[in-house]
Amino acid sequence: MNNAYLPFSSTVTEIIRHTDIEYTFRMSFDGKVKPGQFFEVSIPRYGEAPISVSGIKKGTVDLTIRKVGKVTDQIFENYEGSTLLMRGPYGNGFEIRNYRGKELFVIAGGTGLSPVKGIVDYFADHPEEAVSTTLIAGFKSPKDILFREDFLKWEKRLQVIKTVDAAPEDYKGLTGMVTKNIPDLPVMDRSNTAFITVGPPVMIRFTIQEIVKLSIPEKNIWISHERKMCCGLGKCGHCKMDSTYVCLDGPVFNYAEGKYLID
Amino acid sequence: MGYLISRKAADQLFEKLSESHDIFAPKCFPGEGCFSDTDIIRYGQVRSLAEIEFEHRSDYSFKEALLAIHETLFYFTEDTTSVPACMDRRLLIFLRSCDLHALKRLDAIYLHNGPEDFYYKRLREKADFVLMGCEKTCDTGFCASMGTNRADQYDLYLKLNQNTVLIDCPSKSLRALINTSDAGVCEVTPDYVTENEEKVTLPENLSVESFDHPVWEAYGSRCIGCGRCNFVCPTCACFTMQDIIYQDNARVGERRRVWASCQVDGYTDIAGGGSFRKKQSERMRFKVMHKIYDFEKRFGYPMCVGCGRCDAVCPEYISYANLINELAKEEQP
Amino acid sequence: MGLDINTKKAKKNAYRISKVRGESAARIRVPGGCLKAGILGMVQEIAEKYGNGTVHLTTRQGFEIEGIRLEDIDAINEMLQPIIELLDINQTDPGTGYPASGTRNVSACIGNNVCPFANYNTAEFAKKVEKAVFPNDLHFKIAFTGCPNDCAKVRMHDFGIIGMTMPQYDPSRCVACQACIKGCRSLSVNALRLENYKVVRDTEKCIGCGVCVTKCPTRAFTRSPKKYYKLTLMGRTGKKNPRLGEDFLIWTDEDSIVKIILNTYRFVKEYIDPNAPGGKEHIGYIIDRTGFAEYKKWALEGVELLPETQIRECVYWSGIHFD
Numbered sequence: 001m002n003n004a005y006l007p008f009s010s011t012v013t014e015i016i017r018h019t020d021i022e023y024t025f026r027m028s029f030d031g032k033v034k035p036g037q038f039f040e041v042s043i044p045r046y047g048e049a050p051i052s053v054s055g056i057k058k059g060t061v062d063l064t065i066r067k068v069g070k071v072t073d074q075i076f077e078n079y080e081g082s083t084l085l086m087r088g089p090y091g092n093g094f095e096i097r098n099y100r101g102k103e104l105f106v107i108a109g110g111t112g113l114s115p116v117k118g119i120v121d122y123f124a125d126h127p128e129e130a131v132s133t134t135l136i137a138g139f140k141s142p143k144d145i146l147f148r149e150d151f152l153k154w155e156k157r158l159q160v161i162k163t164v165d166a167a168p169e170d171y172k173g174l175t176g177m178v179t180k181n182i183p184d185l186p187v188m189d190r191s192n193t194a195f196i197t198v199g200p201p202v203m204i205r206f207t208i209q210e211i212v213k214l215s216i217p218e219k220n221i222w223i224s225h226e227r228k229m230c231c232g233l234g235k236c237g238h239c240k241m242d243s244t245y246v247c248l249d250g251p252v253f254n255y256a257e258g259k260y261l262i263d
Numbered sequence: 264m265g266y267l268i269s270r271k272a273a274d275q276l277f278e279k280l281s282e283s284h285d286i287f288a289p290k291c292f293p294g295e296g297c298f299s300d301t302d303i304i305r306y307g308q309v310r311s312l313a314e315i316e317f318e319h320r321s322d323y324s325f326k327e328a329l330l331a332i333h334e335t336l337f338y339f340t341e342d343t344t345s346v347p348a349c350m351d352r353r354l355l356i357f358l359r360s361c362d363l364h365a366l367k368r369l370d371a372i373y374l375h376n377g378p379e380d381f382y383y384k385r386l387r388e389k390a391d392f393v394l395m396g397c398e399k400t401c402d403t404g405f406c407a408s409m410g411t412n413r414a415d416q417y418d419l420y421l422k423l424n425q426n427t428v429l430i431d432c433p434s435k436s437l438r439a440l441i442n443t444s445d446a447g448v449c450e451v452t453p454d455y456v457t458e459n460e461e462k463v464t465l466p467e468n469l470s471v472e473s474f475d476h477p478v479w480e481a482y483g484s485r486c487i488g489c490g491r492c493n494f495v496c497p498t499c500a501c502f503t504m505q506d507i508i509y510q511d512n513a514r515v516g517e518r519r520r521v522w523a524s525c526q527v528d529g530y531t532d533i534a535g536g537g538s539f540r541k542k543q544s545e546r547m548r549f550k551v552m553h554k555i556y557d558f559e560k561r562f563g564y565p566m567c568v569g570c571g572r573c574d575a576v577c578p579e580y581i582s583y584a585n586l587i588n589e590l591a592k593e594e595q596p
Numbered sequence: 597m598g599l600d601i602n603t604k605k606a607k608k609n610a611y612r613i614s615k616v617r618g619e620s621a622a623r624i625r626v627p628g629g630c631l632k633a634g635i636l637g638m639v640q641e642i643a644e645k646y647g648n649g650t651v652h653l654t655t656r657q658g659f660e661i662e663g664i665r666l667e668d669i670d671a672i673n674e675m676l677q678p679i680i681e682l683l684d685i686n687q688t689d690p691g692t693g694y695p696a697s698g699t700r701n702v703s704a705c706i707g708n709n710v711c712p713f714a715n716y717n718t719a720e721f722a723k724k725v726e727k728a729v730f731p732n733d734l735h736f737k738i739a740f741t742g743c744p745n746d747c748a749k750v751r752m753h754d755f756g757i758i759g760m761t762m763p764q765y766d767p768s769r770c771v772a773c774q775a776c777i778k779g780c781r782s783l784s785v786n787a788l789r790l791e792n793y794k795v796v797r798d799t800e801k802c803i804g805c806g807v808c809v810t811k812c813p814t815r816a817f818t819r820s821p822k823k824y825y826k827l828t829l830m831g832r833t834g835k836k837n838p839r840l841g842e843d844f845l846i847w848t849d850e851d852s853i854v855k856i857i858l859n860t861y862r863f864v865k866e867y868i869d870p871n872a873p874g875g876k877e878h879i880g881y882i883i884d885r886t887g888f889a890e891y892k893k894w895a896l897e898g899v900e901l902l903p904e905t906q907i908r909e910c911v912y913w914s915g916i917h918f919d
Contacts, residue, residue, distance in 0.1 A: 003381035005336045005518075006344060044339035045516035047506040049534060069534030201537070227539065228531045230504050234377030236523065237501030238530060242471075243557035248377045260471050263531070263539040263549075295818040297810055299708045299715050299742075299761065305815065323815070332814060333768045490773055491813040505772070507792040521771040521793070522814070528774075 004233050007042055007085035013060055018146040021067040022111065023076065024054060027084065029061040034093030035118020036224055036252045039063060040232050042085045043074040050229035052251075053089060054114035054147075055121060061089075064114040064146065090232035091251050094119050094196070098222070100129050102194040105185060107136045107178055107207050109199025113146055115224050115251070116198045121150070124157045131192065134159040134185065138178035138203070142167050178203065182210035190216055198224040208255065221255035227263075265420075265431040265451025272442060273421070273428035277312050279440045280355055284391065287328035288357035289321035290314050297578075306356075315357055317423060320401040324497030324572060325358040326369060329386055335519045336382065336504070354390040357421075359397055360455055361404065361570040364411035365497030366392070371562045372500045391418040391437060396454030403571030405584055406456065408463040411568040413455045420453045461571060463584050464591040469556040474548060478589050483544025485579050490524030492550070492573035492583065498566050501525060525550050547586075555587060601666045607874075608733060610694035611669060612660065621652070622661040622672050624679060625694065625701040627726035628719030628740065629657030630709070635679055642675050656701040656737075669693070684723065686730045698733035698876065702726045704740035705748040707759075714742025715759030715806050716823045721850065728854050734864050735876045737832075738857065744784075744805045744826070751841040754879050755857055756828035760804030760847065762820035762904075767794045769816035776808035776817055783807050804847070824904075827853055829911060830880035839880075839915020846906040855899045863894035880913070 014026035033053055041063060042048040049071040055062030067076045075084065094116065104123060108116050123133040135154060139145045141164050154160050161181050163174040174181075178199075187193055193216055197207045204223055211221055227246045230236040239246035241261040244253075253261065268276070280286060288309045296303045304316050305323040337344045358366075373383035394417035397406075406412040418434035431451040432438040466473075493499040502520040509515045523530060526546045531539035540546050558566035573583050603613050611620040624639065639659050643651050648663030664672060673693035680687055680694070688695045702725050705711065707718030718740040725738060738755040741748035750756025772793040780788045787801035788808060795816075797808075804824055808817045824847045831841030845852065860879060867882050868875075883891045888911050901907065 001381055001384060002378070003346060004378045005381060006346070009342075042506070042518075044344070044518070045506050045508040045513070047518075048504060066535065068536075072534060201539075226533065226537075228533050230502070231520075233380070235372060235380055235500070236503065236520070237372075237525065238503070238523070240553070240557075242552075243560040245376065262471060262474055263545070292815075292818075294821055295815055297812075297815075298712050299759075299806070299819055299823075300717065303815055331768070332771060489775055489811070489813045490771075494771070494814050503771075505793045510792070523771065524773065524813075 004087070005231070007040070007048075007087045009083045010086045011083050016062075016149075018064070018148065019144055021076075022064060022144075022146055023067075024062050024064045024147075025075070025084070026055075026057075026060045026062050027086065028059060029086075030059060031089070033061055033089045034095070035122070036093035036115045037089035037091045038115070038229070038232070038251070039086045039088035040090070040229070041065070041071070041075065042087075043071060043078060044085060046074040047071045048087075048230075049075075050090075050232065052111075052115035052224075053093075054117045056118055062117075064111060064117075066111050088232060090229075090247050092249065094222070094224075094252050096122055099123070099194045099196075101131065102192055102220075103131045103188060104133045105136070105187075105193065105195045106134070107182070107195065107197040107199075107211075109138045109178055109203040110140065110144065111146065112199030112203070112224075112226075113137055116196055117147065117150070119196065120154060120158070124154050127157050131188075132159065132186075134161070136161040136163070136178050136181050138199075139164050141165065142171050142173065177206075179206045179210045182207065183213065185214065187214055187216070190214070191220075193220050195221045196223075197221070201226075208259075217256075218259065219254060219256040223253055223255055223258050224251045225253065225258070225261070226251065265429060265449055266441060266443060267447035267449050267451075268428050268430060268441070268445065270423070270426050270428055272445060273423070273430075274312055276430075276441055280437070281310070284353045284355035285350065286310075286355045286357070287325070288315040288393075289325075290316050309357075312421075312423065315395075317395060320359065320404065320570070320572070320575075322572065322576060323495050324365065324570065325356055325362045326365070326497050326500075328354065328356045329366075329390060330369065330373075330383060330500065330522075333519060333521045334382060335517050338515070338517045340515055349385045350389070352389075354386065355393060356390055357393045357395055359395050359570075360414040360453075361406045361409075361411050361568045362497045363392060363394060363414040363416060364409075364568045365570070367416075368498040368558070368562075368566050368568070369500055371558075376561075391434060393417065394420040394453055396420065396422050397456050398454045400456045400459040401571060403461055403574040403584065405459045405461040405463040405569040405571060407459050407569075408461075408465075409565065409567060409569035411570075412457065412459075413453075417453075420451065422451070422454060459569075459571075461574075461584050463569065463587050465555055465565065465587065466591040466594050468594055469552065469590070473552070473556075473590065476548075476590065476593070478586055479544040479548040482581055482586050483542065483547040485581055486526065486543040486547055487579055488526050488528065488543050488546065489578065490527040491576045491578065492581075493524035493526060494522060495572040495576045497570055497572070498554070498568060499524075501530075525553075551583065551586060554583075599666055604874075606666065606669060608695075608697055609669065609673070609692075610697040611664070611666075613666075614663075616663075618666055620664045620666050620669070622647070622664050622669075622676070623654070623694070623697065624659040624661070624676065625685060625726075625730075626658050626683060627685075627702045628704040628707075628722030630704070630719035630722075631683060635682055638675070638679050642672060645675075646672055654701070657703045658701040684727070686727060688731065694731070696731035696733040699729055699731075699736040700738075702729075702738045702740070703748060705742050707740070707742045711742055712810055713745060713806065715761045715804070715819070716742060716825075718742050718748070718759070721757065724850070725854060725857060729857060729861070732861055733875075734861055734868070735878065736857070736861070736864075744803050751828050751831040752833055753831055753841060754829070755853075755860075756826075756831060756841045757853060758826040758828065760824040760826055761806040761809065762804060762822070762824055762847065763797060763802070763806070763808050764818045764820055765795060765797065766816050766818070769814045770794055771814055771816075773813060775811040775813060779807045779811035822849070824848065825850070825853060827856065830883060830913060832878055832880050832915075834878065836881070836919040837915050837917050839913045842908070842911045842913055844908055844911055845901070847902065848905045849902055852899050852901055852905070856895045859895050859897055859899070860891075863891060866894075
């Protein structure tokens, strides 16, 4: 009998430092995995933390980890040349086919960019597969910006709006909330759009309000829910919303159904 | 087809069963109640029929016999993990009809919702179930309302009379243990109640709209978030994982799971400080809707089996049964 | 005609001499403050037949029937007999009322008959002590309280008995919900902490109040089968030096308490000031005179303390000094 609780060991092959508290750990992994899925990453004796897949390459997955708790603190202390234990991938993830041939708009806040980064990467590598791809990414301040190198690539191939909530006076980039940029999005055919929004619950709420104002059909909006995850296996109950287990049926939801999910 | 055997023969049967099974049943723990000089009835290993509490419903359900309050998933050493061995004997669990229906709910979560749970399954496969009949209704139970007052998925049924014991034994393997030489053969139908004092009507038109019902605030504002209702519930199945380090050797530790309660602080806390249901009224709504609405949407039958333990244990006298009836009342024209 | 009454005898017979000439108040002891309701009717009958129809509920949980004519004492003693018997008060001659009054009614909070916090049946223990000490006429005040909340204000008594329980913790039933820890922090002495998701009890700090047990939703914390008590000594009110009783024994048992109280009667008989007004001297003042070491020697004679009992070798009192 398969014991799904037993983690496997994975080697840290590379570390990309974005900020003082946000690193991407490139982990060896050979199995099937999709953007938006997550792994339970653990440091034995400290616990597990659900971490979204922020990039997929042959033989590796990227896990962008924010140092915000007991487990992630330990990961940051002890990663040096080491291995991490992982279980997964869990969750449904994003399906590329839902976004092909569409005007794609990805709106992400902070580490919310991680789960959706695989999609952005995909359409940056295959821009011809979408009518257009626009990324609006918001961060708290200039020093919180993630995936700086990836932005350089994306900015060449996609429409990118990178904004920070607040910045010092000499900051040259955009400032303001991501939501501010939604009304002016160059939507051509509303029925052929796909919006993906990922970020803190409050950001998702206001972003959707703005998207709906553009008369975008709800079924064209996808969200990814971050919830307390524990087992990842539909057992522990922490992530349940209504009859939905976010770890099994999510975290990616089409808004037409997802809007009925209330905590 | 059942048997009528002497009490002595039943005690011998118990002995026989003990050879192959660890036997768990409700029993009285004197003085272990919440308040001084009060008792508690909960599950524990029993060594004789006399030790089993047949008269009253247990305060805590059978679930801890299958789903330990605290279970080690595996031990960590330097680089290895090792899974604790499963008991090699079989398990025999005495339980009432409501709890046998609850077993189906636990199975739904642990065997059919996502991948099978390794730990639950290995114990579940070793378990046989003995039905205890209900001659009369318990105080707060509403099994008749929930249709859980009768159960037929048992391996053995025992009814203790003064000097005799009635047995029904659908399980072939257990039947082999019954000494039928002196046994009278008769028709045995398990005792069950057809009506409870507590009657519950399930609302039929619950939906997302129900989330705004004033009943949540009315009841939730009285709740102290202790989680007793979850811990006594035979169908509440939530747990939380914990990693610990052994104090005398920080390189060794274990990962375990312990029961969790959706009413207690911390249930929805995520790393970095967010949490999703801060108010008790929201937690109350979450629990009740799970029991009578969204579980059914997923699995086709309500989660609640109407055992009434949550109402009996609530220190704030919150009646979950009454809350449901309030919801149903609104629907009447 | 002038009344000819032996007031010393009347006082010992539990009658208070009133400020109203010719009147007294009949005092009824109710050990543990617990009585069958029927007794209330008997008290009423006396009050209406011989008193002025008014009954005072005393601070020590007895009754005082007001406006009794001193010449009616014998008749009232007859009427008191069923009350004395129902409350199982030790008596020397039936029909003669209470044989002593110096040792005051043994009082108690409502205890675990009703109160969720109480760690024992206070009334039962109070009655047991009453049986052991009465009719002793020395001025002793003894009170029982179910838990360290001390609703019975036992620290204002010569002997205060505070209920304790030794929390029994089964880590395998603990889900780390922290109800006990929060309860101990907010309602008691903050003796619990979470370590490795399990609760650690600071045994030095723990006062055995039982809050952890009442708060625990899974029965991980339960009460010890054995009941424990804290014995506090020599609290008092009064004109000279009112003060709170101090801890003497912690985690002690019933037998030790009963023996210590009985030993104290012997001690007082030995050391009481022979010129004390009305033969009445607070024990505490006697101990102040003899020194605590001498008292302790008497008090513990023949007492076998439990191994777990903590004893204060020296006890110092403070309080307010007016003398």
